[in-house]
Amino acid sequence: MPFRFAIMFSLVLVSTGWGAEYDAFPDLNHDDPASLREATRVLEEEVKLAARSQTYLLLDLPAGAVRIKGRGVDLHRISILQWAASAPHQLTGTFRLVARPPVVRRKIDPSATTEQEPIALADMPTDYQLSFTPALRMEIQSVREEGIVQKIISSAADIWQKLKVWGLSRTDPPSPAEATVTLRLSVEQAQSLAWSTVDGMALIVRRWPDQ
Amino acid sequence: MARFFIILSLATLGLVAILFSSNPSDMRASGTSVTPPPVYDQARMDDLQARYKNASKQLSQFMPRQPYILVDTARNHLYVKRSHEVILDALASTGSGVVLDKPGEGKNQWVFDTPRGEFSVQSKLTHPVWVKPDWAFIEEGLMVPKNHADRVEQGVLGEYALGFGKGYFIHGTLYTRLLGKNVTHGCIRLNDSDLKSVYQLARVGTPIMIF
Numbered sequence: 376m377p378f379r380f381a382i383m384f385s386l387v388l389v390s391t392g393w394g395a396e397y398d399a400f401p402d403l404n405h406d407d408p409a410s411l412r413e414a415t416r417v418l419e420e421e422v423k424l425a426a427r428s429q430t431y432l433l434l435d436l437p438a439g440a441v442r443i444k445g446r447g448v449d450l451h452r453i454s455i456l457q458w459a460a461s462a463p464h465q466l467t468g469t470f471r472l473v474a475r476p477p478v479v480r481r482k483i484d485p486s487a488t489t490e491q492e493p494i495a496l497a498d499m500p501t502d503y504q505l506s507f508t509p510a511l512r513m514e515i516q517s518v519r520e521e522g523i524v525q526k527i528i529s530s531a532a533d534i535w536q537k538l539k540v541w542g543l544s545r546t547d548p549p550s551p552a553e554a555t556v557t558l559r560l561s562v563e564q565a566q567s568l569a570w571s572t573v574d575g576m577a578l579i580v581r582r583w584p585d586q
Numbered sequence: 587m588a589r590f591f592i593i594l595s596l597a598t599l600g601l602v603a604i605l606f607s608s609n610p611s612d613m614r615a616s617g618t619s620v621t622p623p624p625v626y627d628q629a630r631m632d633d634l635q636a637r638y639k640n641a642s643k644q645l646s647q648f649m650p651r652q653p654y655i656l657v658d659t660a661r662n663h664l665y666v667k668r669s670h671e672v673i674l675d676a677l678a679s680t681g682s683g684v685v686l687d688k689p690g691e692g693k694n695q696w697v698f699d700t701p702r703g704e705f706s707v708q709s710k711l712t713h714p715v716w717v718k719p720d721w722a723f724i725e726e727g728l729m730v731p732k733n734h735a736d737r738v739e740q741g742v743l744g745e746y747a748l749g750f751g752k753g754y755f756i757h758g759t760l761y762t763r764l765l766g767k768n769v770t771h772g773c774i775r776l777n778d779s780d781l782k783s784v785y786q787l788a789r790v791g792t793p794i795m796i797f
Contacts, residue, residue, distance in 0.1 A: 397646035403638075408626040411634045418641035425648040428704040430797055445704050445795045447645040450656060480697070483686040485727035493768040494683030496660045570660045571797045573702050 399447075400581070402438050409584035410437070417581040420469055421447065424577050431577040432472075434513075434556065436460070437584070441558070443571050453568050456518055457559040465554040466580040470507035475572040476500050499566035507578055510553035517565040556580070654793040655707075655756075655784065657774060659700050662766045664756070664774060666787050673787060676780035677765045681772045686725050696721045698771045701754060705794040709749035710785065714757060715740050721771065744778055746785040750794050756784060 399421075400414050417433070424431045425447040433442040441453040460466065478498065481491040501517035560568065626634070653673060656665040659680040666674040681700035688694040718737045723730045731737060744758015759765070759775040776784065 397642050397649075399642050399645055405635060405638070406631075408631060408634060411631075411638055415634065415638045415641055418638065418645055422641060422644045422648075425645055428706075430703050430795065443797050445797075446648045446650060446793070448649050448654075448795070450795050450797050451658065478683065481684045482695075483684055483725050485686075485725055491682075491684045495768060567660055571702070 400435075400438070407584065413582055413584050416467065417579055420467075420579045424469065424579065429577065430573075431579070432572070434578060434580045436580065436582055438581075441568060451567075451571065453560065453564045453571075455558050455560060459557045460554070460582070461556075462554040463582050465509075466511070466556070466582055468509070468579075470509060470511045470578040470580075472572055472574060472576040472578065473506040473508060474574055475576075476503040476505070476569045478569075496563070496566050496570055499569040501562050501565045503565075503569060505572065511578075512553055512555045514555065514557045515565050515568065516557065516559045517562045518559050519562055650793050652789075652792065653787050654795065655788060657700070657794065657796040659702065659768070659796060662768065664776060664780070664784070666784060674780065674783050676776050676784070679759065679761075679765050679767055679769050679775040681770055682768050686721055689724060696771075700770070700772050700774060700796060701752070702796050705750040705754075705796065707748050707788050707790050707792045707794065708751055709747075710788070710790060711747040711749070712745065714743045714747035714755070716742050719753070744776075744781050746781050748785065748788060756794075757781070 399418055403414050404410050430445040433444055435442055439455045442449055443451040483491050503515050505513040653666050653668045662678050662680055664676045664678040665672050682698045685695045685697050716739045720730050747755045747757040749755050754772055756774045758781045762777050
């Protein structure tokens, strides 16, 4: 009888799914205090968002992903190819998206005989800006399959971007300007992010630990 | 001249190496001044680890314990998941995103999007009938009937329907060839067998996450 009870108890534990040792950031180094402190800060912010019925964004820079979440559950992950952030000390707290990227919506004409084409993922913008409050600007840049000339040009642009960022990092004291995050995504992932955002959507940022 | 180019190349390489050596994998940036990392003794580390575990546990308490429905409107898939396990992966049709002017209401429009966010199953119906809203007549260039009975259409929503608020339903379709496309007025369409599975797996209160 106790044996059967133990088996049933184990099954109940397994069936509840998420398990007692849920780890929100599997990539986290639990022995690195800076990483642990940052992850804890983000989790404590996220708990407030997960308590309400809404979907929200977690920009997880160490994991290289934008995570669309609801109730703490990962609904979808968007991979980041490269990123840059200015004024990372301002990237704490919860941000709210002012407006999703504009979409050209087709209008139904009742007098027309042909049906209007629906909006598809391919109709979404590939390079755009997302503005949040408090002041945060997220620049989305898409990366296409490139030929050798484009690769040289984009490498030069990368180096220029790094030089600018390097220059900024030497600025002391930090600039009071709004924080900016630049994300480079594949075309499909950029469109997917544009598709999935909604006005007023909450965003939290997990920064790189040395920030 | 050749020596000049060699020196220039070496200088460029050196600069790039400096930039990449501190930030090897991405375009990380910091606007903050450099401060020495705090010293952590074992007691502080234990405290930090306990805080992280506690926040993780708090977050996991918001996660659905029972099966929940996840809808990807960009790729037109509906999933029923339990924890991380996918119980059902169904091809769906979701909102077309097109607009229709409301006659006599200036710039007011109907926008045929599937709403995004978190919802829950509010009703479960068998043999549902469609009570056609105004837009269903207007988009076809027809007069909106005054008689309620003229709005009722049977056999177009399949065997089951699951309501999730504001007139939105998960239901069946006669147009199975359009599954996988954004063609609806905001409802979520499934084929008959997937609809039956969702109906059986979901209860009133089952969370529906839509992104």
